[in-house]
Amino acid sequence: MKCKSKTLLLPLLLLSFFSTYAIASPLNITIGSSLSTTPLSDNDESYWLSPSGNYAFGFYPLPCKTNDPVAQCYVVGIWNARSATKTLVWVANRDSLPFSGSSSILFTKYGTLVRISGDKEIALLSNIQEPASYAMINDNGNLVLYNSDSRIMWESFDYPTDTILPGQTLKSGFSLIASTSRSDHSSGRYILRITNDGDILIYHDYDFVYAINRYYKVRHVDMNLDSNGNLYLVDQNGLNIGSLTKGKMQTDNQNSSNPVIFRATLDSDGIFRLYREEIGSGKEKSWRLSSNKKILFVFLRDLLFVVIFVGILSCIYHAVTLRKNQPTQGELQLGTV
Known part of the structure; x- marks a missing residue:
């Protein structure tokens, strides 16, 4: 029941969060640009939008796995901003646990995106060959980092x-x-x-x-x-x-x-x-x-393995038993003449 209640809570959580922090984004994300889970002014943002507003990149709210039903956690990702369900379509560091509390995303002077939580910096992107000069979330949902020559350094479509x-x-x-x-x-x-x-x-x-x-x-x-x-x-x-x-x-x-x-x-x-x-x-x-086809396939496969395994064990058992019951060469069996 807990999982069900949290699933039902998710749409309400998304609607509340995105309606509160829905702010238009610049087309280019430049060095020094930042996002925050707790915007303090009208100039702060929790996510960046694509030019048409189709997609967004930033902090995506999720229910926390705690006993508090209104506790809010986040992942960093890309979602359909104009969709009624705000469906998440890409996640950074997806196997890291959702985080709570105050965090920010910074496009650093070194040309990459990091999440800052307290005194920790967590890289959000990998396999960037050289520093980027600016970034953009495109209308097709592709987050792209460019160098100073507008050559693509990294894009989420590749990952x-x-x-x-x-x-x-x-x-x-x-x-x-x-x-x-x-x-x-x-x-x-x-x-x-x-x-x-x-x-x-x-x-x-x-x-x-x-x-x-x-x-x-x-x-x-x-x-x-x-x-x-x-x-x-x-x-x-x-x-x-x-x-x-x-x-x-x-x-x-x-x-x-x-x-x-x-x-x-x-x-x-x-x-x-x-x-x-x-x-x-x-x-x-x-x-x-x-x-x-998982259930039928695995059932039939495992059943076949069990039948073969039991058959092999049965053959081994009977072979060993037969060998033990046979007299060795030159041995006289009792009861024989």
Whole structure:
């Protein structure tokens, strides 16, 4: 019941937080720019918005795992700012525990983003090759850091967590890792991986569960999501080799009078889904792009292993018993003439 109450509390928490600290952001995030969990003036912010306001980067509030139902914790991430649910689509340091209390995010003079809590500085981004001069959260939800020549130094699209957004590519050899639950965004037990052999596979604790595209038999496959909600596969030459949505979006898009946003997410139940939400109406629709075969697959596999193991043990037992009951060479059996 505690988990359920906290899940129900989350939308109210998000609505309260974002309505309180909804402040327009500059297009470029420059050296010295900062965010705070406790803005002290109208010039302070808790997040930065993309130019159109579609996406935000900053402090995302979550219920704390305490007995206090109104306690507020945070993670640093990117979310759909215009979505009714304010869905989190990317998380920095996702396997670190949500934090409470006063914290700030600073774009340092060294050209990177850090979270400051007390006297601690925690790096938010990794694999930055050289200092950035400015950053931007783009309208497609991509957080990008640029150098002084406006060359990209780092972008969140290269490091997805559980979701890909329109314009984003999940590259061969990369993975999506489902969240633990709707309110716990740490790495869960399901992984969607594009192998170097071109297979798109879903695993549960590294046990194979489901294959999405093994029938294509093409090496080096990337997965793309476009602005119309079409999720398709391309080979190493950029050629479209198959669709995972197969035109499901076309009719819905034609019938919609409101702007729509899409995302493809590996959910905490291990199912890969495509989501479509109409901005303004809050109507959301989803399609399953995979099935969860885990229970049947693992049951049959484990049953087979048990049968084989018991059979081997039985053979060994009977072989040892038979050998013990047989006389050794030259031994006289009692009762024989």
